Amino acid sequence: MKAAFLFTSAALAILQAAPAAAEQTVYRAAEQAFLERTSLQAADDKCGYFTELERTALTSGQLQARGALLRAGVPADAIDSAASEVIRFANTQDCGAADFNTAAGYLKNAFSAYIGTMLMEFPGAESVWKASRSRWDTWRVVQDGSSKDYLYQFGLLAPDIDDPEAFPANYSRPLDNPLVSKPFRLTVDLFLTDDQTLPSTARILVRNEAKSPEPWLGAIFSGKPGPPPRTVTSAYWPSERVLIEEEKGQRRARFVFSDDATQALAQLDPRERFEILIQPSARAEDQTTKSLVLEVGDFQAAHLFAKLPPL
Numbered sequence: 001m002k003a004a005f006l007f008t009s010a011a012l013a014i015l016q017a018a019p020a021a022a023e024q025t026v027y028r029a030a031e032q033a034f035l036e037r038t039s040l041q042a043a044d045d046k047c048g049y050f051t052e053l054e055r056t057a058l059t060s061g062q063l064q065a066r067g068a069l070l071r072a073g074v075p076a077d078a079i080d081s082a083a084s085e086v087i088r089f090a091n092t093q094d095c096g097a098a099d100f101n102t103a104a105g106y107l108k109n110a111f112s113a114y115i116g117t118m119l120m121e122f123p124g125a126e127s128v129w130k131a132s133r134s135r136w137d138t139w140r141v142v143q144d145g146s147s148k149d150y151l152y153q154f155g156l157l158a159p160d161i162d163d164p165e166a167f168p169a170n171y172s173r174p175l176d177n178p179l180v181s182k183p184f185r186l187t188v189d190l191f192l193t194d195d196q197t198l199p200s201t202a203r204i205l206v207r208n209e210a211k212s213p214e215p216w217l218g219a220i221f222s223g224k225p226g227p228p229p230r231t232v233t234s235a236y237w238p239s240e241r242v243l244i245e246e247e248k249g250q251r252r253a254r255f256v257f258s259d260d261a262t263q264a265l266a267q268l269d270p271r272e273r274f275e276i277l278i279q280p281s282a283r284a285e286d287q288t289t290k291s292l293v294l295e296v297g298d299f300q301a302a303h304l305f306a307k308l309p310p311l
Helices: 008-015 024-047 052-071 076-091 098-114 259-266 298-306
Strands: 119-123 126-131 139-146 151-157 186-192 199-207 233-236 240-245 252-255 273-279 290-295
Touching: 024 052, 024 076, 024 098, 024 259, 052 076, 052 098, 052 298, 119 252, 119 298, 126 298, 139 290, 139 298, 151 290, 199 252, 199 259, 233 259, 252 259
Parallel strands: none
Antiparallel strands: 119 126, 126 139, 139 151, 151 186, 186 252, 199 233, 199 273, 240 252, 273 290
16 A cells, blocks of 8 residues: 655654664565554544544554564664654645545555455564454464463453354445454463363563553563563453363363453553463462463554454
8 A cells, every 4th residue: 555645754764773684575564564554544533534444454554563663673762753753744734635535545445355354463573463353263362372381372362252153144244344342351271281280370460661661672681582570560360260171171271361451461562571470279289380471462453453343
């Protein structure tokens, strides 16, 4: 999609900040996508060009492009500075300007095809969020992972639906339907081995902005990616604990968290990590608290995609 009213100074602001080692193909695509989508957001804020569905998809794409630039090594302040320039320029244009109308038309045409997309992947530096709009899928956003203690899945479960087959006929026309209004359920599933008991609880530790305002991007001494010190985090405890026993004998411990935890994750920098602490059952021989470390990645972009009407 070409937004004709983009101008070179904003692109140069990001270009000059790009590290020499940045993967150029990925970087260039992310740079162009970010500037175009930011321009279109500014045009929409001023003139109201888009529907709620189009606006949600646009924001998802803009966040994904921003995450790619951050992972390429572009400083956040350079990205924000370029965005400010694009927004300032867009606000000087009239709503009837040909460039505005042309760019909005491109987006609407692209969205008409995009709205039929059922599955998307949102890759981060080390992990991938898989997002689904299928009304039959349990997970709408999920990250698969493993530690020395557990295989696990973490993400957003679909809102409860009594019968996917009972969806009204107009669900075959997603442009006619609203965003998903029911909140998804932030959840971690732990796959238990035969000798593992149901853990007593789990908690998510997320950087507390009041205690540590800047994104936590690495360990103090090693510089490697890692979660922030626990002293600067907020803990989110589960509202539900369930042992799921499947027909084939597989068992899963499921912990479901509040929407507050979902919102806290959405506010983090996509380069950050967060931690899930697993407290063993009082009957377990090993009473050591287990830790899962996950990458934030483009969680919010995946969440917005999954909120588009189910297919």
